[in-house]
Amino acid sequence: xxxxxxxxxxxxxxxxxxxxxxxxxxxxxxxxxxxxxxxxxxxxxxxxxxxxxxxxxxxxxxxxxxxxxxxxxxxxxxxxxxxxxxxxxxxxxxxxxxxxxxxxxxxxxxxxxxxxxxxxxxxxxxxxxxxxxxxxxxxxxxxxxxxxxxxxxxxxxxxxxxxxxxxxxxxxxxxxxxxxxxxxxxxxxxxxxxxxxxxxxxxxxxxxxxxxxxxxxxxxxxxxxxxxxxxxxxxxxxxxxxxxxxxxxxxxxxxxxxxxxxxxxxxxxxxxxxxxxxxxxxxxxxxxxxxxxxxxxxxxxxxxxxxxxxxxxxxxxxxxxxxxxxxxxxxxxxxxxxxxxxxxxxxxxxxxxxxxxxxxxxxxxxxxxxxxxxxxxxxxxxxxxxxxxxxxxxxxxxxxxxxxxxxxxxxxxxxxxxxxxxxxxxxxxxxxxxxxxxxxxxxxxxxxxxxxxxxxxxxxxxxxxxxxxxxxxxxxxxxxxxxxxxxxxxxxxxxxxxxxx
Amino acid sequence: xxxxxxxxxxxxxxxxxxxxxxxxxxxxxxxxxxxxxxxxxxxxxxxxxxxxxxxxxxxxxxxxxxxxxxxxxxxxxxxxxxxxxxxxxxxxxxxxxxxxxxxxxxxxxxxxxxxxxxxxxxxxxxxxxxxxxxxxxxxxxxxxxxxxxxxxxxxxxxxxxxxxxxxxxxxxxxxxxxxxxxxxxxxxxxxxxxxxxxxxxxxxxxxxxxxxxxxxxxxxxxxxxxxxxxxxxxxxxxxxxxxxxxxxxxxxxxxxxxxxxxxxxxxxxxxxxxxxxxxxxxxxxxxxxxxxxxxxxxxxxxxxxxxxxxxxxxxxxxxxxxxxxxxxxx
Numbered sequence: 029x030x031x032x033x034x035x036x037x038x039x040x041x042x043x044x045x046x047x048x049x050x051x052x053x054x055x056x057x058x059x060x061x062x063x064x065x066x067x068x069x070x071x072x073x074x075x076x077x078x079x080x081x082x083x084x085x086x087x088x089x090x091x092x093x094x095x096x097x098x099x100x101x102x103x104x105x106x107x108x109x110x111x112x113x114x115x116x117x118x119x120x121x122x123x124x125x126x127x128x129x130x131x132x133x134x135x136x137x138x139x140x141x142x143x144x145x146x147x148x149x150x151x152x153x154x155x156x157x158x159x160x161x162x163x164x165x166x167x168x169x170x171x172x173x174x175x176x177x178x179x180x181x182x183x184x185x186x187x188x189x190x191x192x193x194x195x196x197x198x199x200x201x202x203x204x205x206x207x208x209x210x211x212x213x214x215x216x217x218x219x220x221x222x223x224x225x226x227x228x229x230x231x232x233x234x235x236x237x238x239x240x241x242x243x244x245x246x247x248x249x250x251x252x253x254x255x256x257x258x259x260x261x262x263x264x265x266x267x268x269x270x271x272x273x274x275x276x277x278x279x280x281x282x283x284x285x286x287x288x289x290x291x292x293x294x295x296x297x298x299x300x301x302x303x304x305x306x307x308x309x310x311x312x313x314x315x316x317x318x319x320x321x322x323x324x325x326x327x328x329x330x331x332x333x334x335x336x337x338x339x340x341x342x343x344x345x346x347x348x349x350x351x352x353x354x355x356x357x358x359x360x361x362x363x364x365x366x367x368x369x370x371x372x373x374x375x376x377x378x379x380x381x382x383x384x385x386x387x388x389x390x391x392x393x394x395x396x397x398x399x400x401x402x403x404x405x406x407x408x409x410x411x412x413x414x415x416x417x418x419x420x421x422x423x424x425x426x427x428x429x430x431x432x433x434x435x436x437x438x439x440x441x442x443x444x445x446x447x448x449x450x451x452x453x454x455x456x457x458x459x460x461x462x463x464x465x466x467x468x469x470x471x472x473x474x475x476x477x478x479x480x481x482x483x484x485x486x487x488x489x490x491x492x493x494x495x496x497x498x499x500x501x502x503x504x505x506x507x508x509x510x511x512x513x514x515x516x517x518x519x520x521x522x523x524x525x526x527x528x529x
Numbered sequence: 530x531x532x533x534x535x536x537x538x539x540x541x542x543x544x545x546x547x548x549x550x551x552x553x554x555x556x557x558x559x560x561x562x563x564x565x566x567x568x569x570x571x572x573x574x575x576x577x578x579x580x581x582x583x584x585x586x587x588x589x590x591x592x593x594x595x596x597x598x599x600x601x602x603x604x605x606x607x608x609x610x611x612x613x614x615x616x617x618x619x620x621x622x623x624x625x626x627x628x629x630x631x632x633x634x635x636x637x638x639x640x641x642x643x644x645x646x647x648x649x650x651x652x653x654x655x656x657x658x659x660x661x662x663x664x665x666x667x668x669x670x671x672x673x674x675x676x677x678x679x680x681x682x683x684x685x686x687x688x689x690x691x692x693x694x695x696x697x698x699x700x701x702x703x704x705x706x707x708x709x710x711x712x713x714x715x716x717x718x719x720x721x722x723x724x725x726x727x728x729x730x731x732x733x734x735x736x737x738x739x740x741x742x743x744x745x746x747x748x749x750x751x752x753x754x755x756x757x758x759x760x761x762x763x764x765x766x767x768x769x770x771x772x773x774x775x776x777x778x779x780x781x782x783x784x785x786x787x788x789x790x791x792x793x794x795x796x797x798x799x800x801x802x803x804x805x806x807x808x809x810x811x812x813x814x815x816x817x818x819x820x821x822x823x824x825x826x827x828x829x830x831x832x833x834x835x836x837x838x839x840x841x842x843x844x845x846x847x848x849x850x851x852x853x854x855x856x857x858x859x
Contacts, residue, residue, distance in 0.1 A: 108738065108740060109740045112740075120738070122734075122735075123735075124732065124734065124735035124738050124739065125732065125735060126727070126728050126731040126732050126735060126736075126798065127731060127732065127798070128727070128731045128794070128798040128799045129724075129727060129728065129731060129798075130536075133724065137724075137728060137739060138739055138740075139721075140721040140724045140725060140728075141721070141725060141739055141740045141741055142721065142740075143722070143742055143745055144721075145720050145721065145722050146720065146721050147719050147720055147721075148718075148719055148720060148721055148723075148724055171536075173536060
């Protein structure tokens, strides 16, 4: 970036305040993004990031703002349509695309919006959408239905749509939350390319490693207040986490040896054709066993077999010393297994039901009275026990799950499984989409559960997480366990190299 | 090319099934593949198809309408009273009255849905009952026979006499039906309004964020349905030459079934004119064929039910998956 460019700003906000009810969502916050810069907006869930973005594009009007300036021009009142016309685009986490429309139509959709009837020129639409994809250097079939695309490709379509509107400032909300490492790298390449073209990108991500890799500067917001603006050069993940949460995030290897602990689960030569083969390992009581590797290495499939959701083609499993071969997930639960799935939002919780009903769903049988009906007293006793134990922040236990933040939802999933009193807990990517503070909270719980003798299989592709939580690490690649590491004998970069090499 | 194939799987499949059924029926029932049978099939399907394209627009926009057939009856009755009251009128006034009355009833649905945030199935079940109740109450269930001559006159757009002296003819409703199909196709496929309807049905929140005017979209969808219901009511009188208040009651589910059979997605964002036509014709041909074969009408109901189950459950089986696997292994 030349000095002349560095002086130009895509966005300047000075002393912007916004309150909802009694909650001060933004308190005299300053936020500046230079033209063509990759800027990261960091903060915990609920710190005001989304409010800030929505204020920039005029979804919310601030109560007080000393200055709002877009591309060097002062803006008084703005609305989403006007913001788009000025060249500001927001790519929300859910992408806001149309699954049953074609790629071309998704990219060019904003041209169609409006009530003045006019005819649709498909040929021109396809040509223009193709030009944008060429500019991004990606090859996606323009005639394909969006629903046939992988998430990573949809992400690219969303970016193309922003560029179609001649965006010069693009906000990206958690763009990499559901991408694999390779896909993330490809996305980051596109972000760099756009930045080189003079498009400013504001990146919102919970993955701090990524933030430090891609962004030039980072603005940290906490509880609606500006903490500060920092260059990413010389910044560490630990320091950034500390700035975001306001307290130190312990990031140290806590691995222990458990020589006397009995084996809870053992797999021998476990094979499922096309997914994984010859998997042998054991987990002891109180042990946190990390299982890492690239997405597609067969980790989730292995977990499914352990839970009886799929059947292995060969090999044995033993649980508490006895042979174990669950025909379905109910048998696995009865045997003492628990599984917190990767996709908690769609698979792990009933979003519209209450917190208490979600908590007790897997143990309804234990709560029945002699008449076979659910006992409300027992139910509320169980629910309040786990809410207290796990420190879930809730209004009332009868509130819908969807009212909770990601981190708290994750805790309810945990509560639901812990209520079954398991011997082995499988955690599959437990912190996807969970912010750094809540993440620390979840791992504090995991630790204390392990201390109490619960065996835990932690599946994750976040290397730092695996390093700092596990007692032992298994590395899975191409459906096989390729190596076992002791976290005390290896460093994060070394492990990263092993996995991504 | 493969993209196009994937996008039109349902239409393609239904087309093949329809051709097979037609071929089988031509062999089994000699009267089936004759010009007189084909033309009467079209004449009798005209009203259903007019409704179907209207309903298609509502389904695409993510709604559902149960009230349209009864709305047609209401429009018929009111238009007959009005036209007789002003001394007869003519086709122009007939279209004007029926069209605008239909639109009004459609907009009433849209207003209830959007204004009070009630889901469309609940609103239209309510209006279905309200429309029908009001109609029966005020009409006393009495038919109207003394309609203006222009309305009940047969207007032929095609005539042909074969060697045996049997006439084949297509009447005005078929021409109007073609007009409605073309107009609906232009609306949903060729205009930005139509594409916004698809988007709204596909992802309402995404559409709202993109700046699509949701209230107007509901109005367009249900207004269009109302317009089609009005026109269908007008045409149905032309076919049967009387206004019978409860004649159309119950037809809505047949049409809904046919449109869903044609690939329109309950839940919005998906559906084509071609599929809609094929769906209606599939139902019509099956009914006609079974009739010619002398099969009980109850068997027909059963077969349509089975066809819907098969169509819905097999649409989850992705044919293109099969082709992709073949490509991968070769």
